[in-house]
Amino acid sequence: HLATCYCYFFSSTNLVVTTTPRVTVTRGRDVILPCWLSPQQNAEDLEVRWYRTNRFDSPLMHYQSKTFKYEEAAYVGRVSFGLKDAASGGLNSGDVSLKLFNVTTKDAGEYVCYVSSSQGYDSAPVNLLVTASGSPPFLSVVWGEDDKVNVSCESEGWYPQPVLRWSDKKQDVKPQSLVYKNLSSGLVLVHSWLLLSSTSEPSCSVGLSDKEVKEAKVSLGTLRKTAKPGKENFCVCVIVILSLFVFDCKYSKS
Incomplete structure (x- = not known):
C-alpha cells in the first residue's frame, strides 16, 4: 500500500x-x-x-x-x-x-x-x-472459588506489537496481567488474564488496527451449565475466529 x-x-x-x-x-x-x-x-x-x-x-x-x-x-x-x-x-x-x-x-x-x-x-x-497478522485469540477458562473465574487470552504471530483489549458485555475491562514476548521469528506473542464472575461474558480482541482485529468471546454462565453435577472446578479452552465458536471442554477431578 x-x-x-x-x-x-x-x-x-x-x-x-x-x-x-x-x-x-x-x-x-x-x-x-x-x-x-x-x-x-x-x-x-x-x-x-x-x-x-x-x-x-x-x-x-x-x-x-x-x-x-x-x-x-x-x-x-x-x-x-x-x-x-x-x-x-x-x-x-x-x-x-x-x-x-x-x-x-x-x-x-x-x-x-x-x-x-x-x-x-x-x-x-x-x-x-x-x-503480520497473528493467530485467532485462544481463551482458557478456569473456575475457582467464591464464584470467580480466571480467563486468559493468548495470540501469537503479530508484528509490530498488537493491541489487546478485554470487554465484558461490551464494557471495557482492565486485565490483571498483560505480557508481550518477542519470538525468535521476529514476531510477537501477547498473553493476558483477568478474574471475572461466573455470569460474565468476556471478549478478548487482538489486532494492529480497528480493521485488523481478531476476537474470541464466551458466555461463562452458559459454559458452567455444561459441567457435570458435583464438579466444582473445570477448565474450558475456547478458540474463536471472528464469529465462529469452537469449544474444547476438559473436566478435571475436584
Missing part, C-alpha cells in the same frame, strides 16, 4: 530525487520502494545507492557503471530495480525504485534512495512498514 502524498528533496543541481515517503507491506511478500528522478531523465549511466539510514558505505544495493554491487549479505538475491507503476519505463526513464523480495520483520525501517552523476547528487528517504 502506498501513501498518497509524496516527498520532494531538492538539490542545487538539476538532479532531483523523488520518493513515496511511506510504504506498507505484509511480512513474506515482495514490495516496491518507489524512487524516481524529476524531471524525467535516463539513469542508466548514473550511480544509484539504496541504503539503510546512516549506512551509506554499506548499501543493500549499489548500481554504478551499469554494474550491480551488493554490499550487505542479508540482501543478496533479495533486491533489484523495480517499477514504481505499470506505466514506468524503468531506468531509461529515471525510475530507480527498489524491489525487495520476501520481506521480513527485520526489513522494517527507513531506507534512502541516493542518485549521483558528474553534475551532482540528491537523495530521499522511504519508510518501510512491515505488518
Whole structure:
C-alpha cells in the first residue's frame, strides 16, 4: 500500500530525487520502494545507492557503471530495480525504485534512495512498514472459588506489537496481567488474564488496527451449565475466529 502524498528533496543541481515517503507491506511478500528522478531523465549511466539510514558505505544495493554491487549479505538475491507503476519505463526513464523480495520483520525501517552523476547528487528517504497478522485469540477458562473465574487470552504471530483489549458485555475491562514476548521469528506473542464472575461474558480482541482485529468471546454462565453435577472446578479452552465458536471442554477431578 502506498501513501498518497509524496516527498520532494531538492538539490542545487538539476538532479532531483523523488520518493513515496511511506510504504506498507505484509511480512513474506515482495514490495516496491518507489524512487524516481524529476524531471524525467535516463539513469542508466548514473550511480544509484539504496541504503539503510546512516549506512551509506554499506548499501543493500549499489548500481554504478551499469554494474550491480551488493554490499550487505542479508540482501543478496533479495533486491533489484523495480517499477514504481505499470506505466514506468524503468531506468531509461529515471525510475530507480527498489524491489525487495520476501520481506521480513527485520526489513522494517527507513531506507534512502541516493542518485549521483558528474553534475551532482540528491537523495530521499522511504519508510518501510512491515505488518503480520497473528493467530485467532485462544481463551482458557478456569473456575475457582467464591464464584470467580480466571480467563486468559493468548495470540501469537503479530508484528509490530498488537493491541489487546478485554470487554465484558461490551464494557471495557482492565486485565490483571498483560505480557508481550518477542519470538525468535521476529514476531510477537501477547498473553493476558483477568478474574471475572461466573455470569460474565468476556471478549478478548487482538489486532494492529480497528480493521485488523481478531476476537474470541464466551458466555461463562452458559459454559458452567455444561459441567457435570458435583464438579466444582473445570477448565474450558475456547478458540474463536471472528464469529465462529469452537469449544474444547476438559473436566478435571475436584
